[in-house]
Amino acid sequence: MNDEKNPEKQSKIDLNRRDMPKQSPEMRSHNFNEVALGYTLEDALGEAKRCLQCKKPRCVTGCPVEIDIPGFISCIVRKDFSAGIKKIKEKNCLPAVCGRVCPQESQCESQCILKNKGAEVAIGRLERFLADWGASAGKADLPPKAKPSGKKVAIVGSGPAGITVAGDLILLGHEVTIFEALHKAGGVLVYGIPEFRLPKAIVAREVEYVKSLGVKVFTDYVVGKTRSIDELLKDFDAIFIGTGAGLPWFLDIPGENLNGVYSANEYLTRMNLMKGYLFPNSATPIKNHKKVAVVGGGNVAMDSARTALRMGADEAHIVYRRSHAELPARLEESENAEEEGVIFDMLTLPVRYIGDENGWLKEIECIKMELGEPDASGRRTPVEIPNSNFRIEMDAAICAVGNSPNPLVPSTTPGLDTTRRGTLVADQETGKTTRDCVWAGGDIVTGAATVILAMGAGRKAARSIHEYLTTGKQ
Amino acid sequence: MNKVIERTMIVPNMHLLEIETPEIASKIKPGQFIIVRANDEGERIPLSVADWNSEKGTITIVFMEVGASTGALACLQAGDELATCVGPLGNETQIANYGTVLCIGGCYGIGSIYPVARALKEAGNQIITVLEARSSYLLYWVKKFATLSNKIFNITRDGSLGMKGHINRLTEIINSLPKPPDRIIVNGCTYLMAHASELTRELGITTLVNLNPIMIDGTGMCGVCRVTVADQRKFACVDGPEFNGHEVDWKEFLARRKAYMNEETLFFRKSAPKPAVHKEGKCQA
Numbered sequence: 001m002n003d004e005k006n007p008e009k010q011s012k013i014d015l016n017r018r019d020m021p022k023q024s025p026e027m028r029s030h031n032f033n034e035v036a037l038g039y040t041l042e043d044a045l046g047e048a049k050r051c052l053q054c055k056k057p058r059c060v061t062g063c064p065v066e067i068d069i070p071g072f073i074s075c076i077v078r079k080d081f082s083a084g085i086k087k088i089k090e091k092n093c094l095p096a097v098c099g100r101v102c103p104q105e106s107q108c109e110s111q112c113i114l115k116n117k118g119a120e121v122a123i124g125r126l127e128r129f130l131a132d133w134g135a136s137a138g139k140a141d142l143p144p145k146a147k148p149s150g151k152k153v154a155i156v157g158s159g160p161a162g163i164t165v166a167g168d169l170i171l172l173g174h175e176v177t178i179f180e181a182l183h184k185a186g187g188v189l190v191y192g193i194p195e196f197r198l199p200k201a202i203v204a205r206e207v208e209y210v211k212s213l214g215v216k217v218f219t220d221y222v223v224g225k226t227r228s229i230d231e232l233l234k235d236f237d238a239i240f241i242g243t244g245a246g247l248p249w250f251l252d253i254p255g256e257n258l259n260g261v262y263s264a265n266e267y268l269t270r271m272n273l274m275k276g277y278l279f280p281n282s283a284t285p286i287k288n289h290k291k292v293a294v295v296g297g298g299n300v301a302m303d304s305a306r307t308a309l310r311m312g313a314d315e316a317h318i319v320y321r322r323s324h325a326e327l328p329a330r331l332e333e334s335e336n337a338e339e340e341g342v343i344f345d346m347l348t349l350p351v352r353y354i355g356d357e358n359g360w361l362k363e364i365e366c367i368k369m370e371l372g373e374p375d376a377s378g379r380r381t382p383v384e385i386p387n388s389n390f391r392i393e394m395d396a397a398i399c400a401v402g403n404s405p406n407p408l409v410p411s412t413t414p415g416l417d418t419t420r421r422g423t424l425v426a427d428q429e430t431g432k433t434t435r436d437c438v439w440a441g442g443d444i445v446t447g448a449a450t451v452i453l454a455m456g457a458g459r460k461a462a463r464s465i466h467e468y469l470t471t472g473k474q
Numbered sequence: 475m476n477k478v479i480e481r482t483m484i485v486p487n488m489h490l491l492e493i494e495t496p497e498i499a500s501k502i503k504p505g506q507f508i509i510v511r512a513n514d515e516g517e518r519i520p521l522s523v524a525d526w527n528s529e530k531g532t533i534t535i536v537f538m539e540v541g542a543s544t545g546a547l548a549c550l551q552a553g554d555e556l557a558t559c560v561g562p563l564g565n566e567t568q569i570a571n572y573g574t575v576l577c578i579g580g581c582y583g584i585g586s587i588y589p590v591a592r593a594l595k596e597a598g599n600q601i602i603t604v605l606e607a608r609s610s611y612l613l614y615w616v617k618k619f620a621t622l623s624n625k626i627f628n629i630t631r632d633g634s635l636g637m638k639g640h641i642n643r644l645t646e647i648i649n650s651l652p653k654p655p656d657r658i659i660v661n662g663c664t665y666l667m668a669h670a671s672e673l674t675r676e677l678g679i680t681t682l683v684n685l686n687p688i689m690i691d692g693t694g695m696c697g698v699c700r701v702t703v704a705d706q707r708k709f710a711c712v713d714g715p716e717f718n719g720h721e722v723d724w725k726e727f728l729a730r731r732k733a734y735m736n737e738e739t740l741f742f743r744k745s746a747p748k749p750a751v752h753k754e755g756k757c758q759a
């Protein structure tokens with residue numbers, strides 16, 4: 001029965017979307033602990049009961065991996081949490097991560113029937129609730145593994161794409177080895193996304209989980225340098241490339257190599273992977289800047305600005321060339337940033353960094369923008385307002401204007417085709433690349449995207465790799 | 475993994491470190507580097523490779539104790555394990571028969587230019603070597619170089635061995651040769667490389683330097699190693715570390731290397747109260 005046409009049921013609809021408890025902005029802007037604290041049991045039950053259990057659930061169509069959303073929500077209502085987590089894990093092997101970082105407002109929640117009433121079900125928070133319940137309930141029994149196939153698969157990169165492929169293929173009986181360039185596995189989840197948004201213990205738990213299934217993980221191993229794809233192919237039957245989009249873009253404006261100008265990758269890597277926020281109790285140094293401008297408007301920019309505040313900056317600005325409405329960041333994160341005191345300088349574009357005599361940034365020259373005609377993607381293009389240049393005093397600038405794939409693997413692998421944007425050419429449905437026995441997925445194929453899309457691509461590739469390993473067809 | 479086979483101080487403050495790492499040992503080429511972390515809390519620091527033995531599966535590093543991270547490396551003993559040892563990173567030095575190549579090494583660069591000189595020799599080049607140090611007792615591997623060099627010049631600040639002075643005597647050395655070298659390669663401290671490049675620019679001799687900016691990942695991900703070469707932005711870890719010394723923006727490079735000076739001093743004091751004799755890329759040796 002369609003709920004919209006059922007006035008009786010409609011009258012009982014609870015439109016009170018439960019807020020998630022958070023640390024207060026004053027407190028959290030001075031620590032690196034997780035901002036959102038997660039639903040209590042009572043919150044979760046209240047929120048779950050609001051779900052109308054639609055026959056044709058639209059939320060599911062908004063989910064890139066088609067989780068049975070009403071299914072897991074009804075498990076919460078019945079307090080059968082272990083069934084709920086199982087239901088999610090059928091489709092998503094990283095729910096504790098996705099519950100925290102997915103842009104639900106533009107995916108499942110944007111499609112929820114209650115969205116019309118301005119009270120869409122808080123699907124992400126419920127997912128997180130179940131995942132955290134599952135973790136606190138202790139080790140679940142390991143799922144059964146198929147009998148050994150005798151086939152070996154190498155996975156390059158340990159981000160969400162690589163971890164997903166590893167988890168799927170090991171259960172299907174294949175021998176799986178992950179090669180990771182950095183000294184810790186997890187990809188952007190460990191080196192990019194800050195502790196206060198995604199505690200590293202959660203990522204470590206997911207990595208430990210695939211290891212407990214028997215996946216071997218070699219860190220400090222740069223494929224393309226330590227060994228090439230062709231060399232790996234001598235020892236492995238199939239390879240999955242999930243090396244992400246790790247090459248930072250700069251604005252290409254004068255003064256970009258001044259001290260105090262960072263790529264967001266550098267700033268966040270120092271902080272997260274190298275634990276710079278503990279300096280001098282950790283070894284990798286980080287500067288305490290007072291006035292920080294972050295260029296860009298996505299999640300990476302929000303993370304950088306909020307990190308700068310936590311490091312004691314008096315001011316952290318988001319300098320973005322479009323307006324508030326176009327900010328590509330997850331809504332919750334830009335709201336959190338604003339609450340914490342991040343200053344938003346919209347319709348502003350840096351044109352020059354100005355340094356002092358010792359090569360340190362002291363000012364940024366910017367130009368004002370206005371929104372013009374919509375471009376091909378439907379977003380309105382920012383255009384410069386002539387003669388509107390002005391200067392702002394800043395001792396640090398963090399460039400968060402995007403990343404593209406690192407060319408290291410493609411450039412050392414003959415026959416692996418790339419697009420003009422540097423992404424790998426791969427079949428949308430299977431992840432198959434232009435090289436025999438080589439698949440790819442995640443940001444290396446799509447360009448910088450999201451955790452869930454990387455995971456989804458991993459799932460599809462795992463299926464296709466399994467088919468190849470069992471039938472020989474590719 | 476990454477087992478320390480040997481760690482000895484070869485001259486004051488300069489250490490030799492031999493690490494068991496078969497995959498790197500089978501791949502490494504002259505001019506390339508590795509990144510190490512001494513322990514689990516350690517910083518990632520880049521170090522050039524000074525020698526290797528692919529059969530034994532080991533590589534050899536020469537490093538100078540200048541701060542906390544190199545200080546931690548200096549405490550390693552045979553049998554210890556490094557938390558990280560990743561590589562080979564960066565591009566190899568282009569080896570070909572150029573004719574005569576002048577190889578200049580100073581401080582840790584005496585170690586890292588050795589495999590470059592050896593490979594160039596094997597490719598048929600005449601090798602002229604210039605080694606620079608503060609005093610004779612700080613020079614090392616002189617015999618090793620003597621066997622592969624057609625001519626060898628030592629420069630010491632105090633004149634205790636060879637010529638007295640520092641790299642500014644390079645022009646004299648070049649002028650003393652029957653004909654100018656076809657190419658010059660310099661490894662070592664920033665000042666040595668910058669200075670040598672300045673001198674050879676006037677002589678119009680191609681001069682390659684092995685840049686040593688601050689690095690983190692060494693794979694092109696963070697961009698901290700960016701340098702301006704021929705007015706273009708390059709990432710030293712993937713586009714280099716070897717560049718044409720005449721095209722490097724040395725002023726910017728020196729400023730960037732100093733970026734964390736205060737923090738490094740703070741951490742150094744906190745972590746290991748040992749005297750440093752090498753600060754800011756400036757070789758006191």
Ligand SMILES: Cc1cc2nc3c(=O)[nH]c(=O)nc-3n(C[C@H](O)[C@H](O)[C@H](O)COP(=O)(O)OP(=O)(O)OC[C@H]3O[C@@H](n4cnc5c(N)ncnc54)[C@H](O)[C@@H]3O)c2cc1C
Pocket residue numbers: 101102103156157158159160161162179180181182185186187188189192193194221222223224242243244245246268299300303330406408409441442443444448449450451452454
């Ligand atoms: C700061 C930041 C915040 C973000 N916030 C969000 C968010 O809130 N929500 C969201 O959905 N998405 C977010 N994203 C995007 C999301 O993290 C990525 O889309 C996702 O991680 C891509 O997964 P992946 O597996 O393709 O690659 P990655 O996570 O990038 O992992 C690739 C891994 O491969 C390794 N690697 C690279 N080259 C080699 C090599 N040659 N050999 C061996 N290993 C190699 C890398 O070191 C890395 O560990 C954010 C990204 C950043 C940078």
Ligand SMILES: Cc1cc2nc3c(=O)[nH]c(=O)nc-3n(C[C@H](O)[C@H](O)[C@H](O)COP(=O)(O)OP(=O)(O)OC[C@H]3O[C@@H](n4cnc5c(N)ncnc54)[C@H](O)[C@@H]3O)c2cc1C
Pocket residue numbers: 507517518519520521522523535536537538539540541542543544545582586685686687688689690715731732734735738739742753754755
């Ligand atoms: C490609 C390359 C090859 C190198 N090869 C050698 C070598 O063979 N032997 C050797 O002794 N040294 C080498 N270096 C320099 C070496 O990495 C630094 O001396 C070392 O990082 C200093 O660390 P520290 O903590 O002991 O000293 P600190 O007190 O932290 O720093 C002293 C100085 O070293 C530089 N430095 C600091 N951190 C880094 C970092 N993460 N990456 C690079 N430089 C840094 C800075 O200019 C700093 O002022 C090389 C550097 C590069 C980039």
Ligand code: SF4
Pocket residue numbers: 050051052053054057058059060069070111112113114121123
């Ligand atoms: S979450 Fe929303 S769309 Fe999905 S089943 Fe519940 S009410 Fe329907």
Ligand code: FES
Pocket residue numbers: 688689690691692693694695696697698699700709710711712
């Ligand atoms: S060291 Fe990070 S990009 Fe070169």
